[in-house]
Amino acid sequence: MSSPISPHSRRPEGLSRRAVVAGGVAAVGLAALPPRAQAEDLQPLAELIARITEGAVPKRGKITLDIPQLVENGNSVDVKITVESPMTEADHVRWIHLIADKNPFPDMARFHLGPRCGRAEVATTLRLAASQKVTAVAALSTGGYVVADGDVVVTLSACIDGG
Known part of the structure; x- marks a missing residue:
């Protein structure tokens, strides 16, 4: 009945x-939820960093990732990355790479720099699919890498359509 x-x-x-x-x-x-949001599909952050640095282990320090800890909308997250560097021909930042490992495409951006930039600083706006850790890796002309990261809580996710 x-x-x-x-x-x-x-x-x-x-x-x-x-x-x-x-x-x-x-x-x-x-x-x-996007299909990539399933745990078995996500590539671990350490593997992403190792691929970017060709296996080298980046050091902490000399890089600052300025990103809010809490954002209302994942469609517009302001971020600023600064690397301490004299930006001379002999000692400069070659590139800065941004990773958001829970996004459908975790490789967010790569900014190429050189000694003529004057300072190693970039600012941009990101889209984040979910609350996650955002990581910045910088390659130095001396052959090393530096890394910084920040945890971001997103209340309204972006990228849910897979793109």
């Missing part, structure tokens, strides 16, 4: 409006 339906509410008795809305929100949330 099926549940009786109240003539005024057009929903089964015992099922509240709140339960119907919560169920609908949960279904939409699950459907919106």
Whole structure:
């Protein structure tokens, strides 16, 4: 026997409006998850960094990643990366690479620099698919690498369409 339906509410008795809305929100949330959001599909951050640095282990320090810890909208996250460097012909930053490992495409950007830049500083706006760690890796002309990262909590995700 099926549940009786109240003539005024057009929903089964015992099922509240709140339960119907919560169920609908949960279904939409699950459907919106990108296939890459599954844990087995994500490439570990250490592997991404090793690929970028060709196996070299980057050192901490001399690089600053300025990114907010909490963002309301993942579609627009401002970030600034600064590397301490004299930016001379003999000692400069070659490039800065940004990684967001929970995004559908974790390699966010690579900025190529040289001694003529004057200072090793870049600023941009990112799209983040979820709360995650954002990592900046810089290659130095002396052959080393430096790394900095920051955890970002995203309340409204971006990139849910896979692109």
